[in-house]
Each structure stands twice: as C-alpha cells, then as structure tokens.
Amino acid sequence: MKFTNKIFMPALCLMVALLCGCSKEEDNVARAVLASTSSLTFSAQNPTEKIITVYSDAEWYMEEIPEWVTVTPATGSGTTEVTISVSENMRDGSIDNPREATVVFRGSTLSSRAEVKVSQDGDKYRDCKEYSVSDVVSLEDGTVVIVPGAYVSAVTTGGCIVTSASFDSNIYIETSENVEVGDEVYIMGTKESDTYKLSNIICDKVTVLSKGHEINHPQPVEITDKIDSYTSDKREYVTLRGVFLNNVITIEGAANSVSLVDVSGDYSNLNGHYVILKGYYSGTAAPVVRIVLESIQDDGVYEVIYFSENFEWLKPWAENSGAGQTVENDGTGEAPQIYTAKNAEGQLASEALLARGYGLEEIPGRAIYLQDCYLKFGKTDYQAGLTLPSIENVPEGTKLTLSFDWAPMVGGTRKFDPVKIIVSIVNGDKVTELEPIGHSFVDTVDKLEWLHADIVLEGVEITKDTRISIKSDGWGDNKETTGSSVYKRWFIDNIKLFQLNK
Template identity: 50%
Template structure:
C-alpha cells in the first residue's frame, strides 16, 4: 500500500512539473512588444458597422475584451488585422447612455500592452439628474449634469458665471446671455488647471431676461494679493493701476490679471488709470492672481502708458507646452519649450508674438541669424542658451510720444544660474533706433554672487534725449553679444510710460 501511494505521489509531482513547464513555454511565446494602429475607436449607438485595425507584435498576443465588444481574432501571432464590433447601445427601445471601455492587446509583460479605447454614442442626458450649484461644485469630474433656473451674474468672452448667492460656477459656452438672465444648462462638470469647477455646456436655454443681480460684499484682497488663494470662485475686490489687463498693486510682488473680459467692461480705455475691480477669483498662476471681472471702477488717470505687455495672454500656450516657472520657483529644471513648439489652433507662441509686432534677435559667434534659442515660461520669456544670445524688439507704438515728452521703459528681468551656482554674467542694454540713428542705454547689472536665488529684478530706463515715434524700434538685449559662453536671462512686464 505504501509503495502504491509513493507511485501516486511521484506521478502527481511529475504531472505538475510538466504543467508548470508548459505554462512557462506558453508565457515565453508571448510578445515583448505589442502596438495597435489606433488608440481609440468611435461607434454609433445603433449601427453594426465593424472596424478593422492592425495589431503589431513580434510573437504571440491575446486580447482582453469587454462583454459588449467583439474582437476577431481575439488572439494571434505577429502583425495581424483584427475586426472590432460592438453590440447596439439601446435600452427600452431608445438609445442608452454613451459608454466607454478599453480593449487591451497583451504580451508577456505589463509594458507590452496596447490599449484601444472604445467609445459608443448614446443619449448623454438619459437619466440625467438635476443638480443645485452646491451639489455641482463637489461632483466628480466628467459627470453629466443638468442645472435648472440659475442666474447669470457676469459674462466673459468664453462663457458666463452663474450664482445662487453663495456658490459661483463658470459655464463654458458660446451661447449669448446677459447679466440677470435666468438660464438652464446641460453639460459636463469638469475642473480647470486651478482645481476650480466649471461646466462645459452642450445646451443653454434662456428662460427669462432682465432680472436684477445682488452681489455679495466682496473680500478686499488688495493688501494680501501676494498670499491670497481660494478653493472656490470667491467674490473679491482689488485696487491698483491698470496696465493692459494687469492690475499692479503698490508694494506687492504679485499682480492681478483680469481674464476673458468682454469689451463692454471698457478695460481698454482705462490703461494707466487707478481702478477698483470686483469679480470672481479664477486661480493663481504665480506671480499673478487671476480674476473674472463683474465691474471696473475708474479712479482717475495715474500715468500715461504708451506700451505695456505682461505676457499673461500667453497662458494658453504656456499650458499647451506645460511651461514652468524657473524664476519664481528657483527651479533650473522647469520646463521651457522653444517658442515655435506650443501651438493653439495651429498657431505657435512665436507666431502669436510676431502677430503682435514683436521681432527677435538670435546670434552665435559665427551667425547673426541663429536657430531658435528663445523659450516660453508661464507667462514670460527666456532668452539664450550656451553659445547663443538673444534679444527682443518691441512692437511699434500706435501713436507718437508727444514732442518734448520723455519716456521711461521699465521691465523685470533675471539672469540664469548655472548648475554650479555661477550666475550667468548678463549685462542688458536698451537700444532706441530711429532710421540709421541708434542710442544705447545701459541697464544696471544684477551683481549677484554665485548661488544667489533666482528672483525678479526691477529695471527702469529713462530714455532721455531721443525721439520716440510710431516708427521707432526699441530693443532689449545683452551687451555681451556673439559669445560662446552662457548668457541666459528672463524677461517680463514691459511698460513704456511718460516720465513724471
């Protein structure tokens, strides 16, 4: 009896070893690299149209297929065409909610996986629940929502804000609405870069017009603009000097940018004026607090501005290029894409700057027309790399500076620090060109010691003795020009004003 048990145990052990070896052989035949010819497929709710894609592999592969999707064949060897189809997306004789899943073509490792996202159309708003603004604010992203009878409290170039008196939500829409309208909306709840909720609207219906809006008491952030933030679109107020769309607060390192403002607010006519602006907090993109304005109060002329640019309008390109903030974060590794790289609707950041009238200089020791060496940050410019120097020529003025008036050019800048701690020895100059006549003005040097933390330096250059007209060109660049060394620098907040 013992001998029989012994033979049985040996037989089972050998069988299990053979089975394990067989599994190993099967695993070893799976591909180490699997790719698919597309990453996503879209299907209608009712049609049974099949779609063919190609799976690329160097050995065997197998498909992980959800229940409402069919893949033929579901396993194969090497490069093969496969057919993908879906069941109809119907419930009770009508289209069901849209659905989404993934088909995964798998090889031998987690790295050897090709995922194809399957989308199928349906009735997005079937079974859609109606939400209050308070409920909407805490919903998960991508939740489909319906919001009835809410009041429009301000309008932007990209949509409008609605409020119940406590919660304020941005509605992203191209529909025409007015302040005081009662509207109903349908859309998808999302969160922006600043973690503030908004709705991407599919439908906006105006139920009534001409209503009055009562705004809450605004929180004055003027004295705390450097540190202010909020987890919601709080109603705030700030006082300062308006330069373009940027509000400068005396003594503050941060400024306030009025974003997506419609022409009806009249901001363009208040350049250089003292203003008080109320509106909704829209996030912090250091060193800028973003604000969606409801009202702009003119407090009188402060200075005559001939030109101003804070580059905040480059924010969409900065987001597209995931541009970082080298100066503010003292981070030498912050992302800085070359100007031609980030694009919005096919237009690069470089093309957008050129369209505004800017020109750029790029040189090396052997060239005065070097390749790209100017970069985008959030939201300012970085110039040069080792062996390359660069500069900027400002757009032409829309009007002449009056005869006898002196202009002052101001900006903030910062030299780059090398990995060793050495500060790039950048010396900036301003060149005013009228025809063949050039006048050069020096900018005070940084004078930093090795290891100095990166920070903005305020520069102010009084342009005495020169004529500045609509044909004048003003250049900001380095005096250390066409060298093989590293002379890199950053630039922001350019302004040309009448001297007091």
C-alpha cells in the same frame, strides 16, 4: 476594421524569454498575453464589428463579459485574430445611455492578461437628473447634469459664470454659446473640476431661455489687504483695488498680482489707473490670483503709460512651437528661434514682431529666441536686442521712466553670462547711451530669477521718430576678436515707458 500593432511580437518574445524557466505543467496556459489595441468604440445603432489581434505564448481564455458584447473565438493561442461585436444600444425604441465593458484575455497569472476597453455611444442625458447650481458644485466629477435655470453673471471669451436664482452659488461653464449678463440659461453638460479644484461644467449645449434679468450680487469679499494669503474652495464674489495694466492688477506691497481670466472686453484705456475690481475668484498659482471680471471702475490715474509690452500676445506662437520658460525653470527650457516658431496660421514670430513695429537687433546674425510670453537674446559669439516701436503723444519735457524685467542666462555649468544691458535712445543723429545695467548673480550658488530695472530718462525727448533700443553689451565681440568665446545671453519681459502721477 482590423487593429494591429507591430511592436507586440518583439515585446511578446522578450516576455517569453523571461519566463522560460517555468514548469512544464504550465506550458499549455499562456504566461504572456498581449492585444493589438487597448480600447474600442462602437456606435449606438448599426455597430460594425471590429477585429483585433491577440498574441500569446500558449493558450489564453476569456473572462466573463456582459451579454451585449460578443467575442469570437473565446480562446486561442499564438497569434489569433479576434472579432469583437456589440448589440445595438437601444431601450424602448430609443438610444440608451452610453455603456462600457472590459474584455480580458487571460493566461495563467494576474500579469499574463490583456485588457481591451469596449465603449458604446449612447444618449448620456436619457436618465439625467436636473440640478441647481448649488447642487452641481458638490457633485462628483464626471457627473452628467442638466441645470434647467441659471443666470449669467459674468462673461469670458471661453464661457461664463452662472449663478443660482438666489445669487448665492456660482459656477463656471465652458461654452461657445453667445450669452450676455442677465441671460437665463438651460445647461446640459458634465461637471468637472479645474486645475485649481474649482467646479466647472463642460457644456454640450446651452440654451438662452430669457434675457435682461437683473443680477443681485451679494456683498463682495474685500481681498485687497489679504491678496497674498486669500484662497477659497468656491468661486466667491470678491473685490479689490489696485493698479491696472494689460489685464493685470498689482497691489502696492503685495507679492501676488491679479490676472483677469479670458477677458471679453478691451480695457486698455485703464492702463496705469487705479481700479476697483469686482469678480469671481478662479484660483491661485502664486504669484498670480485669477479672477473672472464682473465689473471694473476707474479710480484715478496712478501713472501715465506711453508704451507697455508683456508679450502675452506671443502665447499662440509659444504653444505651437513648444517654447518654455527658462528663467522660471532655472536655466532649462526650450527656446525656438523666432524665425522658425509659427502660430497655428503659419505666421512666424519674427514676422509678428516686425508687424508690431519692433526692430530686431542682431550681430553677426540671427540670435533671438521665443520663450513662453517673453524673449531670449544671444548665443555664443552672437549678441542681440530689440528696438521698440514708435512711441507717440509724449508731451515735451515729460519726466519718463523706462522699466523692464530682465535676466542673464545661466549655463549647464551654473555659470551666469557676464552680460550687461544697454539702453540707447536715438533722435536723428543724436544717440544717447545710458549706463549699463548689470547683475550680481554668484556662479554655482544662485538660482536664476527675474531682475527689475527702472531707468529715469532725464534730458531726453521722446517723439514718434525716436527709437529706443535695449541690447547687450559687447556688441560684435566674439572668440576671434577677444581670444575666447563670448557669452552675452539674456531675457526680457514687461517693458513699460511711463510718467508717475503720484
């Protein structure tokens, strides 16, 4: 197989031009050396040789290489095809550990050298040691491990927490193996640390040895009152009390909230309830504390929720289309139209919203955009909004509150759009339009951030036929009708219709 790259010759010419003032005595040794690839990988058995191209302005030489790697020729100049081969990676008749070497083509200086990393497959578990869960936590990242006995104490959609036989040390393992709490497992993988500097095992294989073991959890650390300051360098077993909504727990008076990591069950029946949560600390990225759920207990109703939407389900569309977070980044962020943003299966975000019963309100045309788990509305001379899906089972006479987070757009000149949000409630021919909601951001001074709106709905009945719309003001205004361009761009997230029960 031949590895070439067309960008190398122009780059080489440039390097030669820059070095043209060097002495004639050095003309026979290269001052510029480039290789057509930076890495090669070979199989452990029956490895096939590979051909690369080395470019130089004069003669290059090989630095010393291990005996299992062969490079021919060992010197050259100009444009040279180089063959690299390796011997089989075997020891005592069996495949040996993976191995690596660096092939260096060098010229006259430290900067005139090209490096090619040579890797050969192998059995990384051949000489692997066995470790306990507590041992693994303190190992260096990249260490290959075998854990011969650990116990599953909590399960997520992407893996599980395993604990030691003494239940005093915990680690998260990434695995697709179907495991249950109480399983004893045999683990083969590589120890790594996540972005929160907490230990993980990236598993190659997990084997269930036995089932039905009782997990004797230690006394959990109570973190309710210190949720804004709590942190740990390990996956500590913790507990807290707060209000549950869509896998997020809020604590009254706290800046931080708790997000459950990759929850494997459906707990929507607890929305609006106080809950007592137990689980494993999994890092903090303020204002969010991450916890892997071990158990959750209903502790009474805080509010009756009839509708809630945090748009987290739009994550696959956001990731696939590169949608950003404009509010969090003070006005900067990619915002693909919902009519072009697709998930991995090819479904449009607009189709997904319509399938969930939303109405897409736009004038004079398409102007709704996708963000990373929220929505953006409007563009110059275009206004837009959203009609909520049908909401059922609201008792007659219920005093309701509609809440949501919103923000105006801020432009490149640091001017905030003079937009107001209007909520309309339609029951047949009767339309109730509520007071506009504005903002007080100061142009060129303030930073963009979310605003929270709580709207008490009094004297309004909500039935399955009611339609609640949230749109911008200035509906239909444009440069032609007003004499100047109209900017009514805005964002929305965390919509909720509820009845307080406290």
